[in-house]
Amino acid sequence: MYAVIKTGGKQYRVQKGDVLRIEKLDAEVGKKVTFDNVLMLGEGADIKVGTDVAKANVSAVVTDEGRGKKVIVFKKHRRKNYRLTQGHRQDYTQVEITKVAATGGAAKAAPKAEVKSEAKTASKAAPKAKAAPKTKAAAKSAAKPAAKKTAAKAKKASEE
Numbered sequence: 001m002y003a004v005i006k007t008g009g010k011q012y013r014v015q016k017g018d019v020l021r022i023e024k025l026d027a028e029v030g031k032k033v034t035f036d037n038v039l040m041l042g043e044g045a046d047i048k049v050g051t052d053v054a055k056a057n058v059s060a061v062v063t064d065e066g067r068g069k070k071v072i073v074f075k076k077h078r079r080k081n082y083r084l085t086q087g088h089r090q091d092y093t094q095v096e097i098t099k100v101a102a103t104g105g106a107a108k109a110a111p112k113a114e115v116k117s118e119a120k121t122a123s124k125a126a127p128k129a130k131a132a133p134k135t136k137a138a139a140k141s142a143a144k145p146a147a148k149k150t151a152a153k154a155k156k157a158s159e160e
Contacts, residue, residue: 003100004040005058011039014058014097024091027062033095034059041102048102055103064094 002015008023027033038056041048048056073086 001041001043001100001102003038003042003053003056003058005035006037006039007035014100016097016100018097019063019094020060020097021068021092021094023093024065025062025093025095027093029062029065031062032059032098033062041100053102057101058097059099059101060095060097062093063096065092066094067091 002013004011004013006012007025010023012020012022014020025033035058038053038058039049041053041056067089068091069089071088071090073084073088075084075086076082
């Protein structure tokens with residue numbers, strides 16, 4: 001069985017025994033980590049996504065930590081005597097996948113969804129009332145356009 005997990009802003013397709021280099025995690029070498037953000041589970045033609053994998057998780061063991069190869073960033077503006085060289089080494093955590101489980105883990109996801117749906121229905125049920133003008137001047141200015149329209153209609157009717 002394989003799974004697609006999301007960690008460090010990236011998605012990885014993993015199965016038991018895989019070794020990955022992922023973004024730096026706050027875990028020591030030898031510690032067990034669990035990835036609850038599973039996007040897809042599959043085995044052959046049997047693929048599950050969405051709410052079917054809400055309780056799935058992937059377990060792994062941290063095997064190494066380190067820094068990747070140096071990446072050179074070179075910037076230049078020709079004929080302007082501008083040259084800038086920068087280097088960057090990304091930190092990583094190396095993990096080995098030990099288990100892909102279809103259940104267990106994020107059991108709290110379902111109640112949160114229910115609370116959100118109740119809040120949405122409550123807001124739809126109560127219609128929004130128009131705010132009353134704060135001052136008398138605001139009330140008069142709000143009433144003036146309506147009075148002008150009725151006066152114009154009356155004038156038009158009298159001309160006909």
